[in-house]
Amino acid sequence: MEQDRDLISANLTEMANALSKASPELIADFLYSLFTPSEADEIAKRWALVKEIAQGRPQRDIAKALGLSLCKITRGSRELKKEESSFRRMLGLAGLDVQELPQRHPMKRRVTGMPTGQPSARLQAVVASEETRTAALQA
DSSP, X not given: OOOOHHHHXXXXXXXXXXXXXXOHHHHHHHHHHHSOHHHHHHHHHHHHHHHHHHTTOOHHHHHHHHTXXXXXXXXXXXXXXXXXXXXXXXXXXXXXXXXXOOOOOOOOOOOOSSOTTOOOHHHHHHHHHHHHHHHHHHO
């Protein structure tokens, strides 16, 4: 299903404006009415994961406790690390402290299993096979 960005933007902005004028009780009642129980569960868990990340809890622990994928946890973490993060601002509005999150370093690929300069057993077999084939063709 294709997304209509204009429709999404206009309606989310309109809802945000209305919510900014409503009481917390009306907002909660509105959200319970707007979402199905499974959607409410998903949204509540996403908010919970953002709070847990902000407190420095390990991502794997959060995933296990909330039954969420690491992808969702990673996305929340990435959003919290952004400069001027809306997640951080919303946590602040909720009166929650956000710990300084460690910045991730680019992943470095580790090569394991063989000392430098030593070809793998598979590569050695391929080379030996090729040498044998070449010798047979030359004979």
